[in-house]
Amino acid sequence: MSNFNIAIVGAGIGGLTAALGLSQKGFEVTIFEQAPELSEVGAGLTITPNATKGLRYLGIEEEVANIGMAHDLQGVRNYESGEIIVPLYRGKKMLEKYGAYQYQMHRADLHSLLADKLISINPESIHLNHECIDLSEGNDKVVLKFSNGKRFDFDFVIGADGNRSKIRNTILGDDDPQFSGYVAWRGLVPTSELSEGDFDECGSSAFIAPGRVFARYMVRNGDLYNYVAFLATDEWAEEGWSIRSEVGTLLETFADFNQQVKNIIRATPPDDCYKWGIFTREPAAKWSTSKVTLLGDAAHPTTPFMGQGAVMAIEDAVVLTRIIEQSNNPEEIIERYENARVERANFVMNHSRKAGERFTGNEPEKYSKEDHKNEEELGLFFYDPGTVEF
Numbered sequence: 001m002s003n004f005n006i007a008i009v010g011a012g013i014g015g016l017t018a019a020l021g022l023s024q025k026g027f028e029v030t031i032f033e034q035a036p037e038l039s040e041v042g043a044g045l046t047i048t049p050n051a052t053k054g055l056r057y058l059g060i061e062e063e064v065a066n067i068g069m070a071h072d073l074q075g076v077r078n079y080e081s082g083e084i085i086v087p088l089y090r091g092k093k094m095l096e097k098y099g100a101y102q103y104q105m106h107r108a109d110l111h112s113l114l115a116d117k118l119i120s121i122n123p124e125s126i127h128l129n130h131e132c133i134d135l136s137e138g139n140d141k142v143v144l145k146f147s148n149g150k151r152f153d154f155d156f157v158i159g160a161d162g163n164r165s166k167i168r169n170t171i172l173g174d175d176d177p178q179f180s181g182y183v184a185w186r187g188l189v190p191t192s193e194l195s196e197g198d199f200d201e202c203g204s205s206a207f208i209a210p211g212r213v214f215a216r217y218m219v220r221n222g223d224l225y226n227y228v229a230f231l232a233t234d235e236w237a238e239e240g241w242s243i244r245s246e247v248g249t250l251l252e253t254f255a256d257f258n259q260q261v262k263n264i265i266r267a268t269p270p271d272d273c274y275k276w277g278i279f280t281r282e283p284a285a286k287w288s289t290s291k292v293t294l295l296g297d298a299a300h301p302t303t304p305f306m307g308q309g310a311v312m313a314i315e316d317a318v319v320l321t322r323i324i325e326q327s328n329n330p331e332e333i334i335e336r337y338e339n340a341r342v343e344r345a346n347f348v349m350n351h352s353r354k355a356g357e358r359f360t361g362n363e364p365e366k367y368s369k370e371d372h373k374n375e376e377e378l379g380l381f382f383y384d385p386g387t388v389e390f
């Protein structure tokens, strides 16, 4: 085992991916998570081929295939008629063109898979109930301080603590992220509660309307429909980021959508209806100091309209693992990592914002492939974090 001693703050998908990659390479990694138990939001996740290749690098592609669904057809559709405006061919086409499938899955399934793999290599690596509240950097070490009074020192620290990152706040000194102008409801609905008309040839669809999008796809072998419903709005007046909502409110907001959408919303378990304010930041040119860097949402919190947030976190984690494997000089690691990742992540942040504007524009019938490039047409899927040169 290498004696280069690394801490990761945050056991979300990004932090766990980095911890698994580095542990596989023989590094001593400690991952600190503020929550008392490992868990993920009850929602779906799209993993595009660029991230599937990252998970392949970790040797877990087969398990990912078992928890994911590779739908053949994804459609951008009219909200009233359900008519497909732009068909997006996925399934085997992704494998043929990009060398890996696109999968849609329950977020918790990927989160558990990463955690189980990590624990099987390094059973003591995850420290729960450890909320990092401060860090200080000396000549040799970085000291992390926790709200439970503990402190530890490390050679290198990775902040993977999400959108409201304490590590980012400490090293870059910037403010909290800003409301992006979108609210999202997320739901998981048992398909057994739905009737035949609620299913069609599109395993995955985004119904677009002025100011709103309803995206839905099946997960867990078709046992659940995952949906995310977006509303463009000026205000997020609520206290928290994620608050309980009412199925009735959601139904009202999407009352002019087609019957399939309304049936899916109606089948939401009443205790499971939550909404989120989507918060983001301006792209940053640097994510690091001399021995501390960031990955995932801590580095580049993006709007979710290209489904690339967790995907970028996986890419960051795999590239960072490969760089650390080649050098244990913190400054060299950071220079190579930022050179490899900042421009790409910022490109995704900028295009995700534009994608949101297009999806929620006033003339959904005019949405077309000619006017813009989506995440596939921008070439994002060709990237392989496991082999890319840096």
Ligand SMILES: Cc1cc2nc3c(=O)[nH]c(=O)nc-3n(C[C@H](O)[C@H](O)[C@H](O)COP(=O)(O)OP(=O)(O)OC[C@H]3O[C@@H](n4cnc5c(N)ncnc54)[C@H](O)[C@@H]3O)c2cc1C
Pocket: 009, 010, 011, 012, 013, 014, 015, 032, 033, 034, 035, 044, 045, 046, 047, 130, 131, 132, 133, 160, 161, 162, 163, 164, 165, 166, 184, 186, 228, 276, 278, 295, 296, 297, 298, 304, 307, 308, 309, 310, 311, 312, 313
């Ligand atoms: C509606 C919606 C839909 C989305 N859909 C997709 C999609 O389909 N595909 C996709 O790729 N992305 C999607 N995303 C984006 C994706 O969810 C995020 O980009 C991704 O989860 C970021 O992972 P992360 O590990 O960087 O951060 P997080 O998942 O936020 O994990 C951060 C972890 O750090 C912990 N933490 C925070 N502060 C501290 C602290 N001080 N000390 C210790 N621990 C701490 C947290 O408890 C958490 O466990 C979506 C986002 C939204 C809002």
